[in-house]
Amino acid sequence: MTAWPPPVSPAKIFPADQWQQIDGLVQQLDPAQTLWLSGYLAARAGVTESGANAPGTANTDLTIAYGSETGNCEQLARKLFEAVRQRGHAARLVDLATLKVRQLRKISTLWLITSTHGDGDPPLGAVDFHRDLHAADNIKLNAMHYAVLALGDSSYDHFCQTGIDFDERLAAMGATRLAARVDCDVDFEAAAQQWCDERLAALPPVAGNRAEEAVASATIPGAPAALHSKREPLCSEVLERLPLSAPARRRGNYHLTVALDEGSLALEPGDAVGVFAHNPAALVEAVLADTRLSADDPVEADRRSMTLAEALRGERDLAIPTRKFLQHWAQWSGAEVLRELADDARESREWLKRHHLLDILRSFPAKVPSAQHLVDALRPLQPRLYDVANHITADTDELDLLIKRFDYRVGDKEHPGIASYYLCDLAPGDPVRLYPHRNARFALPQRKEPVILVAYGTGLAPYRAYLQARAARGDDNPCWLVMGEQVYEQDFLYQLEWQDWLAGAKLTHLDPVFADDKPRRQLGSVFVEQADRLHRWLADNAVIYLCGEKSILDQCEQQIQYAYGEAAGLTPDDNATFWKALADEGRVRRNLY
Numbered sequence: 402m403t404a405w406p407p408p409v410s411p412a413k414i415f416p417a418d419q420w421q422q423i424d425g426l427v428q429q430l431d432p433a434q435t436l437w438l439s440g441y442l443a444a445r446a447g448v449t450e451s452g453a454n455a456p457g458t459a460n461t462d463l464t465i466a467y468g469s470e471t472g473n474c475e476q477l478a479r480k481l482f483e484a485v486r487q488r489g490h491a492a493r494l495v496d497l498a499t500l501k502v503r504q505l506r507k508i509s510t511l512w513l514i515t516s517t518h519g520d521g522d523p524p525l526g527a528v529d530f531h532r533d534l535h536a537a538d539n540i541k542l543n544a545m546h547y548a549v550l551a552l553g554d555s556s557y558d559h560f561c562q563t564g565i566d567f568d569e570r571l572a573a574m575g576a577t578r579l580a581a582r583v584d585c586d587v588d589f590e591a592a593a594q595q596w597c598d599e600r601l602a603a604l605p606p607v608a609g610n611r612a613e614e615a616v617a618s619a620t621i622p623g624a625p626a627a628l629h630s631k632r633e634p635l636c637s638e639v640l641e642r643l644p645l646s647a648p649a650r651r652r653g654n655y656h657l658t659v660a661l662d663e664g665s666l667a668l669e670p671g672d673a674v675g676v677f678a679h680n681p682a683a684l685v686e687a688v689l690a691d692t693r694l695s696a697d698d699p700v701e702a703d704r705r706s707m708t709l710a711e712a713l714r715g716e717r718d719l720a721i722p723t724r725k726f727l728q729h730w731a732q733w734s735g736a737e738v739l740r741e742l743a744d745d746a747r748e749s750r751e752w753l754k755r756h757h758l759l760d761i762l763r764s765f766p767a768k769v770p771s772a773q774h775l776v777d778a779l780r781p782l783q784p785r786l787y788d789v790a791n792h793i794t795a796d797t798d799e800l801d802l803l804i805k806r807f808d809y810r811v812g813d814k815e816h817p818g819i820a821s822y823y824l825c826d827l828a829p830g831d832p833v834r835l836y837p838h839r840n841a842r843f844a845l846p847q848r849k850e851p852v853i854l855v856a857y858g859t860g861l862a863p864y865r866a867y868l869q870a871r872a873a874r875g876d877d878n879p880c881w882l883v884m885g886e887q888v889y890e891q892d893f894l895y896q897l898e899w900q901d902w903l904a905g906a907k908l909t910h911l912d913p914v915f916a917d918d919k920p921r922r923q924l925g926s927v928f929v930e931q932a933d934r935l936h937r938w939l940a941d942n943a944v945i946y947l948c949g950e951k952s953i954l955d956q957c958e959q960q961i962q963y964a965y966g967e968a969a970g971l972t973p974d975d976n977a978t979f980w981k982a983l984a985d986e987g988r989v990r991r992n993l994y
């Protein structure tokens with residue numbers, strides 16, 4: 402890295418009036434111009450700085466850092482890193498999982514690419530860095546220039562929150578923005594490419610023509626090799642579909658078994674799979690009818706040729722409209738009200754939350770220029786995650802999932818969830834595409850401490866995998882399962898299996914709670930009733946797992962904390978401190994959706 406100010410006094414090199422002119426000019430430059438000029442001057446001089454850089458590379462002291470959970474940001478960062486090296490520049494590529502906050506002081510240019518996960522949380526590997534960055538009150542980054550590219554999904558409440566956090570925190574620590582942050586939605590490719598192109602364009606020219614050498618000497622850290630991934634999913638078939646709830650239940654739970662080639666998915670209890678679903682035929686037909694386009698029109702989606710009907714079925718989201726879609730639809734329909742809405746980022750965001758795509762198609766009839774225009778305006782259909790419900794070993798040739806039909810309201814209409822209905826309606830022999838999604842945040846333990854497992858509904862899935870693993874391994878650490886559903890006679894999911902494990906001492910305690918049978922007894926009531934046990938188990942280093950519907954589990958967690966505070970005789974402040982310490986130790990783990 403170049404030290405600044407330079408070690409030699411300018412007075413020894415420049416006459417005073419010349420230095421005054423140079424200094425005056427430099428003071429007026431913005432960070433991108435300064436960076437460019439430094440390379441330009443190095444190139445003019447035909448020399449490179451010695452230090453961290455390879456010979457023949459410009460001394461930009463550039464670090465490209467990424468925070469990524471499902472690989473999108475990592476892939477973008479790797480491509481950008483390669484492009485930088487192709488241009489003959491030295492750079493470092495760093496996963497935020499390995500970057501320490503104090504190391505930032507040595508970085509003069511940081512390009513940071515990050516996604517957001519959970520409920521506005523950093524990607525798993527970036528959790529520590531994010532926490533430490535926000536706690537680092539004594540570190541100043543006045544010498545750093547940075548730019549942030551944020552990936553997210555605008556259907557989440559905390560859109561691109563981690564990118565926002567990093568951007569704001571680096572500025573607060575004194576670093577200088579090279580460019581305004583760019584927040585990308587699920588169709589991130591074009592915006593991300595533009596951000597990368599702008600970063601590359603601001604790189605200074607390289608001294609001499611030694612770029613090829615730099616490329617030859619560049620070592621790009623290898624990506625972990627995986628048999629299947631989001632980009633190369635496993636194409637398998639359904640073996641079995643069993644309704645688990647009583648037929649009377651409108652939104653029932655289903656047990657789905659999918660065929661696996663042995664060893665094709667490496668998954669631990671607590672991990673999930675991502676499933677590529679299809680939109681229902683009726684929704685595809687409705688969109689075709691409302692746009693008056695032909696199902697057979699040829700289109701390209703994600704660089705593959707197909708018919709419009711195929712693209713609408715498997716590639717594009719037909720439920721969630723985005724602001725980009727609104728902008729296109731305003732143009733095609735000529736509706737002034739849509740144009741005004743689309744111009745206002747905040748207002749359109751709120752409005753879109755209350756409208757289904759079909760509401761727009763029907764309320765504002767439009768002439769869509771072509772099938773391809775429609776495909777390009779819609780956001781890509783996203784895979785959905787489902788927790789693995791069985792213990793997968795190298796010999797396992799089946800994957801179990803526990804799925805509930807999910808309905809949701811937009812405005813005053815109820816809609817069926819795309820992926821949950823798709824999966825619950827699959828029949829044996831139907832094809833299904835999926836990929837492994839590691840969820841280390843929720844890794845179930847292979848250790849001796851007691852575990853308290855709390856689930857509502859489908860939140861039971863990973864615990865079934867865990868109990869199978871415990872039985873196979875012979876684990877004997879205490880295990881307490883508290884599970885919630887609606888009605889005992891209709892919804893006791895996998896009842897016989899839990900009872901067998903209880904009889905075989907793989908489960909120490911089982912507390913089912915059925916909300917409709919005893920409306921005043923909630924999931925958290927178990928802990929209020931058994932506060933002494935909770936207190937004892939936590940004193941023995943128990944780890945608490947919470948899985949399933951977020952609103953119910955959040956409330957349950959509050960009741961757990963309250964019950965503990967009462968049993969331990971803690972003041973509310975001391976109780977809050979206790980729970981914060983527990984969370985910091987990784988002893989409260991959540992998988993909420």
Ligand SMILES: Cc1cc2nc3c(=O)[nH]c(=O)nc-3n(C[C@H](O)[C@H](O)[C@H](O)COP(=O)(O)OP(=O)(O)OC[C@H]3O[C@@H](n4cnc5c(N)ncnc54)[C@H](O)[C@@H]3O)c2cc1C
Nearest residue numbers: 720721757786787788804805807809818819820821859994
């Ligand atoms: C780690 C993880 C594990 C999971 N494990 C399981 C499991 O084991 N079993 C299980 O059943 N589920 C599980 N889920 C939930 C699952 O991934 C799906 O979220 C759930 O099945 C609903 O998906 P869907 O496609 O049916 O609904 P969607 O079609 O995705 O609809 C759901 C949501 O999309 C949004 N939405 C849709 N349309 C609009 C619109 N027009 N405007 C605004 N918002 C809109 C709404 O917020 C709505 O609530 C898990 C989730 C995660 C993150």
Ligand SMILES: Cc1cc2nc3c(=O)[nH]c(=O)nc-3n(C[C@H](O)[C@H](O)[C@H](O)COP(=O)(O)O)c2cc1C
Nearest residue numbers: 469470471472473474516517519521553554560561
């Ligand atoms: C379980 C899950 C939770 C997510 N939560 C959010 C969120 O809270 N806010 C957001 O903007 N995006 C959210 N996303 C979207 C991701 O940020 C987006 O898919 C991104 O492209 C992933 O990049 P990565 O593969 O580098 O992790 C979530 C995605 C998943 C799978």
